[in-house]
Amino acid sequence: MKSMRFSLIFILLILASLACFSTSAQSTPSNILFSDDFSNTDNKWDQVTESTRSSDYYNNAYRITVNDTNSDAWANPGSESFTDVQIEVDATKNSGPDDNDFGIICRYTDVDQFYYGVVSSDGYYGIMKMTSDGGMPIGSDSLLESDKIIQGDASNHIRFDCVGSTLTLYVNSTQVDQQTDSTYTTGNVGLIAGTFDTAGTDVLFDNLFVYKP
Numbered sequence: 001m002k003s004m005r006f007s008l009i010f011i012l013l014i015l016a017s018l019a020c021f022s023t024s025a026q027s028t029p030s031n032i033l034f035s036d037d038f039s040n041t042d043n044k045w046d047q048v049t050e051s052t053r054s055s056d057y058y059n060n061a062y063r064i065t066v067n068d069t070n071s072d073a074w075a076n077p078g079s080e081s082f083t084d085v086q087i088e089v090d091a092t093k094n095s096g097p098d099d100n101d102f103g104i105i106c107r108y109t110d111v112d113q114f115y116y117g118v119v120s121s122d123g124y125y126g127i128m129k130m131t132s133d134g135g136m137p138i139g140s141d142s143l144l145e146s147d148k149i150i151q152g153d154a155s156n157h158i159r160f161d162c163v164g165s166t167l168t169l170y171v172n173s174t175q176v177d178q179q180t181d182s183t184y185t186t187g188n189v190g191l192i193a194g195t196f197d198t199a200g201t202d203v204l205f206d207n208l209f210v211y212k213p
């Protein structure tokens with residue numbers, strides 16, 4: 001099992017516009033609440049370069065890097081707010097350690113209140129809850145291992161459903177975790193990436209869709 005951390009969090013607060021793209025295999029266009037393929041800068045995601053983290057458009061994707069240990073960086077699309085959502089994204093390790101984490105945020109209201117589903121490039125996953133005490137897994141003491149995660153410099157399709165009090169994480173079309181928590185009911189969506197004992201997490205996100213379940 002992978003031990004979790006209580007870490008300093010870096011926020012990437014983003015402004016983005018609503019966009020609708022073509023039909024996916026699982027939903028019709030009328031079910032799409034928000035989407036971005038990051039092929040252009042029209043949705044105005046942050047373009048930030050700092051010593052500890054950066055975020056920018058990169059090769060038709062959105063890139064988050066974290067250059068400090070035991071830290072997270074995340075991005076939210078402006079003032080969007082949703083209740084029940086199904087969120088999907090393609091995430092690829094661009095460089096850095098396999099001992100990382102990256103994934104999807106739901107029900108974000110502030111730096112101390114949101115859920116997030118993450119995987120790592122060394123094969124771990126978890127459904128997390130952020131509070132004023134930091135982020136910790138729901139239902140376990142640490143991240144757990146799954147052979148459904150493609151390890152190393154690879155892409156994984158991540159899906160995170162937040163429906164009522166049920167939180168469900170899928171990786172590459174397979175459910176790997178489901179937990180129940182009723183603390184947070186509405187909020188924004190987002191993307192997150194982080195480090196453990198080794199700095200240098202570098203993740204590309206693409207084909208983000210937020211669906212009405």
